[in-house]
Amino acid sequence: MIITLFGDSISQHGNAVWLGSIIDALAPFGLNARQIRTAVFRLVKDDWLSCVRIGRRSYYSFTEFGRRQYEKSARRIYAAAPRVWDGQWTLVVPAYADNEQRDRLKRELSWAGFGAIANGVLAHPSANRASLDETLQELELGDQVIVLRAAPEGQRSREVLKQVTHQSWRLDEYKRRFQSFIASFRPALNALARDAGPDPAQMFELQTLLIHEYRRILLKTTDLPDDLLPANWPGTAAMELTARLYRLSCAPSAVFLEAHFEGPDGMLPRASSTYRTRFSDA
Numbered sequence: 001m002i003i004t005l006f007g008d009s010i011s012q013h014g015n016a017v018w019l020g021s022i023i024d025a026l027a028p029f030g031l032n033a034r035q036i037r038t039a040v041f042r043l044v045k046d047d048w049l050s051c052v053r054i055g056r057r058s059y060y061s062f063t064e065f066g067r068r069q070y071e072k073s074a075r076r077i078y079a080a081a082p083r084v085w086d087g088q089w090t091l092v093v094p095a096y097a098d099n100e101q102r103d104r105l106k107r108e109l110s111w112a113g114f115g116a117i118a119n120g121v122l123a124h125p126s127a128n129r130a131s132l133d134e135t136l137q138e139l140e141l142g143d144q145v146i147v148l149r150a151a152p153e154g155q156r157s158r159e160v161l162k163q164v165t166h167q168s169w170r171l172d173e174y175k176r177r178f179q180s181f182i183a184s185f186r187p188a189l190n191a192l193a194r195d196a197g198p199d200p201a202q203m204f205e206l207q208t209l210l211i212h213e214y215r216r217i218l219l220k221t222t223d224l225p226d227d228l229l230p231a232n233w234p235g236t237a238a239m240e241l242t243a244r245l246y247r248l249s250c251a252p253s254a255v256f257l258e259a260h261f262e263g264p265d266g267m268l269p270r271a272s273s274t275y276r277t278r279f280s281d282a
Helices: 002-008 019-029 033-045 064-077 099-110 129-138 155-168 171-194 200-218 234-260
Strands: 049-054 057-062 089-093 115-118 121-124 146-150
Touching: 002 019, 002 033, 002 057, 002 064, 002 200, 019 033, 019 057, 019 200, 019 234, 033 049, 057 064, 064 129, 064 200, 089 129, 099 121, 099 129, 115 155, 155 171, 171 200, 171 234, 200 234
Parallel strands: none
Antiparallel strands: 049 057, 089 121, 089 146, 115 121
């Protein structure tokens, strides 16, 4: 939840916030001060967050590593629409990596939507090459893996690949999770359609929870094209619902942030331009 808070909001409003503001903001989600302090300490230890003390107050920011990691995810989370697929797959083969490096590569690339289609072969139908290159550089595996672009030949190969895709990306499980997500958040959209003046605090809570739950599902799936997905795939409806709710909540949420969150120079500054263009083609 703290990663969501920083990635979705704090990083877009100056990227530095007082610990007390974090504690106050996450209290409505049932998190107490002890839990938050412990989580923040672990995130500092893992190089996601850095801390600066001014007087008796501690201010936290994304580190460069934390910022890069969230930005790689953000390219998928805040996409306005699915990418157009050219029928090609990106394949990553860790040719010279040892077992520990392979496990780390598989874990990191799974967050980028890659799946294992064969022993030692990770695949993605529409991978973001910039994100892939960043991950290989961070893991220092650029000279130990082979990156290929390939497409199946023949109808039989395409059918087998579709079956492998269904299993590797656990589509039955994520179909249920997307359906549950839609059932949880669709009433909020209906309520906002009737509310001309939404409460900024509630909009902040809605937006934070919306992105937190959406990214927990999305980042474990991939941007599979329609040709490889079951009919009436709920992930598409979940993307559209998330985009609509985000557009409705982002402005009042920013008002709440700028009025209630403190940074080292006072209240948080206005949002960056990237915040205002999320879920758009801009």
